[in-house]
Amino acid sequence: MxxxxxxxxxxxxxxxxxxxxxxxxxxxxxxxxxxxxxxxxxxxxxxxxxxxxxxxxxxxxxxxxxxxxxxxxxxxxxxxxxxxxxxxxxxxxxxxxxxxxxxxxxxxxxxxxxxxxxxxxxxxxxxxxIPLYDFLAGELQSSPHRYIVPVPFFNVLNGGVHSGNTMTFQEFMIAPTGAASIAQGIQWASEVYQALKSIIIKEFGKVATGIGDEGGFAPPITQPSEALDLIMAAVKAAGHEGKIKIGIDPASSEFFDDGYYDLGFKSDKPKKLTSTELADLYRALVDKYPVVLLEDPFAQDDWESWKYFHVVSKLHNVELVGDDLLATNIMRIEKAAEADACDSLLLKVNQIGTVSEALAATERAYELGWSVFVSHRSGETTDDFIADLAVGIGCGHLKAGAPCRGERVAKYNRLMDIEEELQAKKIGSSYAGKSFRYAHSQAKSE
Known part of the structure; x- marks a missing residue:
């Protein structure tokens, strides 16, 4: 029946x-x-x-x-x-x-x-x-041979349109790649987050511990190096040096205007950079800090800058993620592939509007040899669907905000539930860890 x-x-x-x-x-x-x-x-x-x-x-x-x-x-x-x-x-x-x-x-x-x-x-x-993650895996033609629990990328410092400070870049994320499990990774991230709060209080006062849309702190900082120095200090204070990597989402379409990138767009002091100058800034940050991922470093139609910087990112082994550039849309993915503009798809189901189309975009990204990075939205809900999605497609990494606020924590709690469920069933699974970028291809080849 x-x-x-x-x-x-x-x-x-x-x-x-x-x-x-x-x-x-x-x-x-x-x-x-x-x-x-x-x-x-x-x-x-x-x-x-x-x-x-x-x-x-x-x-x-x-x-x-x-x-x-x-x-x-x-x-x-x-x-x-x-x-x-x-x-x-x-x-x-x-x-x-x-x-x-x-x-x-x-x-x-x-x-x-x-x-x-x-x-x-x-x-x-x-x-x-069957569980939702199992069903989603079955809907994907290239489903992996074992389940991969993703590395969570936690947005611990907010800027851009997600906060009220003058920080231009939208997200600074920590990724516990050195952990042995999702439970341990979430523990480490939470410890870093709490250490970061203490450091912000000491440096700026309690008033500076307000949070942005995705649960990250939004202290009165402007320069990306200030944000990264705070994160590195928090990682050290929490005792996790060498085990935490960093991801940055500048969301640069928000501050691109008339051919320039205005790093002062949230203040009354414009600071306009050419795409080459902005690329030099990224390169300096990557050289100094353990940055493994850059998302939307250039505007959604600034194709030449994407193409140029993709060469740079390969040399530095940094994942170059297209969000606004791709919009989880196969037509945009094909255009980016032809231009060799990036090597990773940010997967937002509501960007394309159906689960099946999101899975088709995932499939195409994998065919191209790209990574896939599952993402929440800044206006989130307590629905934990994307946790099952990330496990089902074996993408190796996911971002759902800070380890703070119910709509963010719901996703991380669900990932821990899935990990325990897979272990209890003795189903082949592992935490993506340091191999987060290539988790799907490795699991599929086994």
């Missing part, structure tokens, strides 16, 4: 910034399955379009129309089709894409479509009587 949807419901709820988002609940004979959609602050121009109501309620950010589209358009159409969830998710997602009919999901709303897609993924896993 097939497992079919018997109910599709939607509601307006809140994300971590107190802004409305879409919650979807689907029902089958196996029970009810829920998903809540995240939203970004620094959004690229090539992302799928989330539907917002406009008007006065919630400052125009309401999602009543998207909710209505689930209730009155998507839901009834899916119930009428009677898809067998044991077959998988691709047919459902393809049907919703066709039902929307626009190139960017702006008709029904990517937030409406994604909520249904994520909830249906959970229902599909239940229909097969």
């Amino acid at each position: 097939p497992t079919i949807l018997t109910s599709v419901r939607a509601f307006q709820r809140l994300d971590s910034r107190g802004k409305p988002t879409v919650q979807v609940e689907v029902e089958t004979k196996d029970g009810k399955f829920r998903a809540i959609v995240p939203s970004g602050a620094s959004k690229g121009d090539y992302e799928a379009i989330e539907l917002r109501d406009g008007g006065e309620a919630y400052g125009g950010a309401g999602v009543r129309q998207a909710v209505q589209n689930v209730r009155e358009v998507i839901g009834p159409a899916l119930l009428d089709r009677r898809y067998d969830l044991e077959i998988g998710l691709k047919e459902i997602d393809s049907f919703m894409i066709a039902l929307d009919g626009s190139p960017d999901k702006s008709d029904l709303g990517a937030n409406a479509i994604l909520g249904v897609s994520m909830a249906c993924a959970r229902a599909c896993a239940a229909a097969k009587k």
Whole structure:
């Protein structure tokens, strides 16, 4: 007897910034399955379009129309089709894409479509009587031969549009690559985070321990070297020198204007750099600090700068991640591959709008020999879907914010749950550790 949807419901709820988002609940004979959609602050121009109501309620950010589209358009159409969830998710997602009919999901709303897609993924896993990560692995053609629990990249210092300080770069992340397990890695990161808090209090006072959108501290600093010096001091104070690496997401599209990168865009003192000067700054940081990953170091359409710096990043063995550049979109991935502009995909499911399309983007990145880096959004929810996603696709690393705030911690707690579950079942698995960039290819070749 097939497992079919018997109910599709939607509601307006809140994300971590107190802004409305879409919650979807689907029902089958196996029970009810829920998903809540995240939203970004620094959004690229090539992302799928989330539907917002406009008007006065919630400052125009309401999602009543998207909710209505689930209730009155998507839901009834899916119930009428009677898809067998044991077959998988691709047919459902393809049907919703066709039902929307626009190139960017702006008709029904990517937030409406994604909520249904994520909830249906959970229902599909239940229909097969397997965990979500196991189901997602099965939907990927190049699923690894054993499970890889990813290295978490914790955003411990916030800047850019995620905070109120004058730091231009958006994220400074720590990655416990030297740990033996996700549980140990999270412990180390938490210890560094608490040490960082103490150092900030000592240097700037308690008032400076306010946090940004993703839970990282936002002290009154401006220069990236100041942020990195604070992190290195915290790593040393926590006793984890040599075991922690660093990732940086400048989110440079936010401060690119008229051919220049303005490092003073958050202050009244412009500091405009050419792309070559900015590249020199990155190179100096990579030479001085244990930086292993750079995300969006240049603007989303500054292709020549990406191409130039990709050569530099290879020489320094730094992963070059495309976020706004790629937007989890296969067409953008193909363009970047042709230009040899980067070697890693930042995977944000809500950038493309369905789980199946995110998996297809993952598949293509792996075919190109790239890494895949799973990511949350700054406007997050307590939904822990991306933890299962990172394990299912064997990507080796994930970022979900600081070890602080419930919507961030939910992902890290879920990863520890998965690790314990895999160990209890004696299923072949390992922590990605120092091999995080190449975890998928190594697991697949075994």
